[in-house]
Amino acid sequence: MTVRVLFAGRDAGWDEWAPHLRDAFAEAGLDVAMVPVSRDHDPAAFDWMIHSPKGPVEDFAPYTGLKGVLSLWAGVERVEGNPTLTVPLTRMVDDSLVQGMVEWVTGHVLRHHLGMDAHIVNPDRAWDGTAPPLAPDRRVAVLGLGALGAPCATTLAGLGFDVTGWTRKARSLDGVRCLHGPEARDDALAEAEIVVLLMPHTSATQDMVDEAFLAAMAPGAVLLNPARGALVVEDDLLDALDRGHLSHATLDTHRVEPLPPDHPFWSHPRVTVTPHVASHTRPGVASKVIAENVRRGEAGEPLLHVVDRSEAMAGR
Amino acid sequence: MTVRVLFAGRDAGWDEWAPHLRDAFAEAGLDVAMVPVSRDHDPAAFDWMIHSPKGPVEDFAPYTGLKGVLSLWAGVERVEGNPTLTVPLTRMVDDSLVQGMVEWVTGHVLRHHLGMDAHIVNPDRAWDGTAPPLAPDRRVAVLGLGALGAPCATTLAGLGFDVTGWTRKARSLDGVRCLHGPEARDDALAEAEIVVLLMPHTSATQDMVDEAFLAAMAPGAVLLNPARGALVVEDDLLDALDRGHLSHATLDTHRVEPLPPDHPFWSHPRVTVTPHVASHTRPGVASKVIAENVRRGEAGEPLLHVVDRSEAMAGR
Numbered sequence: 001m002t003v004r005v006l007f008a009g010r011d012a013g014w015d016e017w018a019p020h021l022r023d024a025f026a027e028a029g030l031d032v033a034m035v036p037v038s039r040d041h042d043p044a045a046f047d048w049m050i051h052s053p054k055g056p057v058e059d060f061a062p063y064t065g066l067k068g069v070l071s072l073w074a075g076v077e078r079v080e081g082n083p084t085l086t087v088p089l090t091r092m093v094d095d096s097l098v099q100g101m102v103e104w105v106t107g108h109v110l111r112h113h114l115g116m117d118a119h120i121v122n123p124d125r126a127w128d129g130t131a132p133p134l135a136p137d138r139r140v141a142v143l144g145l146g147a148l149g150a151p152c153a154t155t156l157a158g159l160g161f162d163v164t165g166w167t168r169k170a171r172s173l174d175g176v177r178c179l180h181g182p183e184a185r186d187d188a189l190a191e192a193e194i195v196v197l198l199m200p201h202t203s204a205t206q207d208m209v210d211e212a213f214l215a216a217m218a219p220g221a222v223l224l225n226p227a228r229g230a231l232v233v234e235d236d237l238l239d240a241l242d243r244g245h246l247s248h249a250t251l252d253t254h255r256v257e258p259l260p261p262d263h264p265f266w267s268h269p270r271v272t273v274t275p276h277v278a279s280h281t282r283p284g285v286a287s288k289v290i291a292e293n294v295r296r297g298e299a300g301e302p303l304l305h306v307v308d309r310s311e312a313m314a315g316r
Numbered sequence: 317m318t319v320r321v322l323f324a325g326r327d328a329g330w331d332e333w334a335p336h337l338r339d340a341f342a343e344a345g346l347d348v349a350m351v352p353v354s355r356d357h358d359p360a361a362f363d364w365m366i367h368s369p370k371g372p373v374e375d376f377a378p379y380t381g382l383k384g385v386l387s388l389w390a391g392v393e394r395v396e397g398n399p400t401l402t403v404p405l406t407r408m409v410d411d412s413l414v415q416g417m418v419e420w421v422t423g424h425v426l427r428h429h430l431g432m433d434a435h436i437v438n439p440d441r442a443w444d445g446t447a448p449p450l451a452p453d454r455r456v457a458v459l460g461l462g463a464l465g466a467p468c469a470t471t472l473a474g475l476g477f478d479v480t481g482w483t484r485k486a487r488s489l490d491g492v493r494c495l496h497g498p499e500a501r502d503d504a505l506a507e508a509e510i511v512v513l514l515m516p517h518t519s520a521t522q523d524m525v526d527e528a529f530l531a532a533m534a535p536g537a538v539l540l541n542p543a544r545g546a547l548v549v550e551d552d553l554l555d556a557l558d559r560g561h562l563s564h565a566t567l568d569t570h571r572v573e574p575l576p577p578d579h580p581f582w583s584h585p586r587v588t589v590t591p592h593v594a595s596h597t598r599p600g601v602a603s604k605v606i607a608e609n610v611r612r613g614e615a616g617e618p619l620l621h622v623v624d625r626s627e628a629m630a631g632r
Contacts, residue, residue, distance in 0.1 A: 099450050099476055100447065103475070106422070107432065111427060114419065114423045116424075121437060125582045127575060128591055134412055258445070259443060266441045272435055273441075277445060
């Protein structure tokens with residue numbers, strides 16, 4: 001039986017994704033009829049919707065035949081609270097997303113740990129042969145131990161870092177000291193010299209890095225944000241950096257992207273901007289994840305990476 | 317029976333090391349009488365010599381009672397070819413040396429892999445959202461798979477990098493494509509985007525990074541040298557960098573240290589100087605390695621980390 005799939009992204013996305021998706025459906029042994037949302041279509045006629053927040057679909061009500069919505073994005077904050085969405089929502093979790101994030105986080109943790117910037121830019125030709133502490137003497141906190149946070153924390157622990165993980169609900173992870181709940185958050189922050197944000201963007205995490213959060217961080221600590229710009233109150237962060245309470249912030253995600261040329265982050269001596277490169281969805285890999293979920297759904301098996309929407313709905 | 321140990325380092329070294337060594341000997345259950353070389357002593361009266369190339373002992377002939385010479389250094393190039401040394405020589409291999417080297421190598425490989433420098437110094441506020449290749453698509457060559465090279469290669473492979481190891485004699489290492497012998501060296505170099513030198517300094521490796529070596533490297537490749545400055549012919553390296561054949565060199569070791577302020581490496585836009593911080597011997601850890609070897613020697617067990625001096629002697 002033919003499975004009917006709507007691609008609800010931009011036309012440019014269709015051109016990029018369609019060949020990869022077709023290959024992946026064929027590899028999964030599925031007979032799929034897929035159409036782009038820009039083509040005339042009967043909303044009630046689809047079994048599955050592949051969704052991008054950059055596409056036009058914001059009202060899911062007309063799509064009455066859907067068995068599920070499969071997001072192309074890892075971050076589903078623009079979709080998960082949508083009250084017209086009444087079928088399961090899955091997020092994109094692919095190996096290349098995880099791999100890219102682990103590389104960015106490990107690289108920038110090591111950069112700050114080793115004090116590389118003072119060697120990369122050293123106009124005074126200073127030769128300070130003092131060795132930095134070794135990783136076991138460097139405390140790193142990873143906030144969020146989900147599909148991205150957990151492998152980052154595990155990799156850092158594997159390199160020898162003293163890693164604390166913090167999550168809202170209890171979690172355990174080999175080699176990582178796990179704390180959870182609102183009361184424990186400041187304990188995780190107080191001890192850490194490097195803090196890595198890997199929480200999803202939800203109503204509960206929006207603006208979480210505020211004056212109180214920053215005050216709970218250890219003096220001289222470094223903040224890494226490869227998660228979402230909306231987690232950080234920018235003025236509060238700039239204030240903590242200006243006062244020298246934080247020694248540096250390295251930010252891959254921003255409230256507005258590309259970061260506007262007149263944004264104070266660009267010129268701040270304690271800020272490094274990276275252009276949202278930590279974690280990229282690669283269509284070849286991600287299409288296989290989409291196809292596997294369609295295969296599972298059609299076979300009556302549980303879907304992978306289903307979003308728990310209870311908090312997003314409660315938080316509206 | 318009391319074991320007689322001579323500490324053949326500088327007086328400043330004695331002050332730093334003696335307390336750690338005494339603790340380590342006591343922990344190993346040894347009754348040791350240890351004296352510094354600067355004190356009056358009978359050269360024939362010692363069972364073991366703890367040796368630093370910064371100390372005064374260059375003629376081992378008068379030390380007729382020695383069972384072995386235990387170097388405080390990982391690099392033994394200044395000692396291994398010494399014809400007056402006729403007893404076993406051990407090098408320093410301690411966990412903190414390995415840990416520090418793995419951190420430096422992993423950090424700088426990730427720095428070049430991720431193109432961090434363009435983000436750390438970005439006066440034009442350029443936002444280039446092109447994601448770098450993932451580690452499996454980045455070829456790294458590690459030259460030397462000894463006590464330092466092997467864990468670096470394994471760690472890089474564990475992060476997903478496509479790692480080739482090259483050694484003079486055949487070697488195998490999980491997850492690393494191993495090549496060996498003079499003919500295979502250029503194959504290892506030709507494919508690598510990042511080349512890490514982790515060979516010891518011997519007569520065979522002195523000046524190994526010369527015009528021919530650099531010509532065998534892939535255009536645009538990066539060289540990391542945390543091994544020994546004497547492996548590199550500096551003028552040949554500068555020439556390859558000036559021509560843009562190599563895109564960067566990050567050098568932790570230098571022929572003269574500290575690197576003189578007028579050295580061209582300091583101002584070269586394609587060179588990063590780090591001040592010999594990759595791998596530091598820490599007296600607390602290293603003293604335990606020395607004490608374990610004295611214990612082994614006294615118990616008639618094989619020593620750890622014995623230097624194979626056949627090539628050094630042949631190369632004289």
